[in-house]
Amino acid sequence: MTQGTPPPPTNKVEALSPSDSNSGFKWWTKTLQYKTGLGMSQDDKNQYETILKLKKDKENCKSCVEHRDWMMKYSPMVIFMLDQINKSNGYVSKNKISCNICDTPKYGGFHPEFGIELCANYINGDKWILNDTLSHELIHWYDNTRFNVDWTDLKHHACSEIRAASLSGECAIMTEFSRQMGMMRFAKGHQTCVKRKAVLSVIGHPKCKDKQHAESVVNEVFRSCFNDTRPFEMIYR
Structure with a gap:
């Protein structure tokens, strides 16, 4: 995992939702066609794959936010690091820890101005990968606060x-x-x-x-x- 300096958080969660027209029976039919390859053009397949990705990205972002909030309340490591940053005259607000869809393969990154980015699409709903990633980035935050x-x-x-x-x-x-x-x-x-x-x-x-x-x-x-x-x-x- 490459822990590089991420770009400014983009907060893409709300934009990631497929059209309501693809719900219910119509969506089930498209899924069956996609799996069997029958009655579906290449353009339809590409559209279906795009919608699947958007659905998965939305699920991953939702999971990422939930796990982030849980770790900030209950993870001993995360709580300890948040406390140590506070004692070093720093402060980590929740809105400085964002869950985004990342283009570069990585679990997360720290930026001294923008905060922590958690890559929901690479963490992929794994609660404990998120815990280790958040802990890693909080150590960077601590170093940045304590040692300039x-x-x-x-x-x-x-x-x-x-x-x-x-x-x-x-x-x-x-x-x-x-x-x-x-x-x-x-x-x-x-x-x-x-x-x-x-x-x-x-x-x-x-x-x-x-x-x-x-x-x-x-x-x-x-x-x-x-x-x-x-x-x-x-x-x-």
């Missing part, structure tokens, strides 16, 4: 991506191996996961030349940024 990050600086960007990947829980799947492989292998696996995600994010930075450049920058700042677990006392996941 220069997002145009590749090293600054890489450092925040390392911290967000490490602290958000995105690499928590590695804990499943810890019981069998021991903590030393778990630690190594966690770091590998964090590096991979940070590199993928840094590749999307305008000043990054290529993957090799991203890897070089991430490796340069990795040790100090990975070891900086603020606002946590340590890595718990």
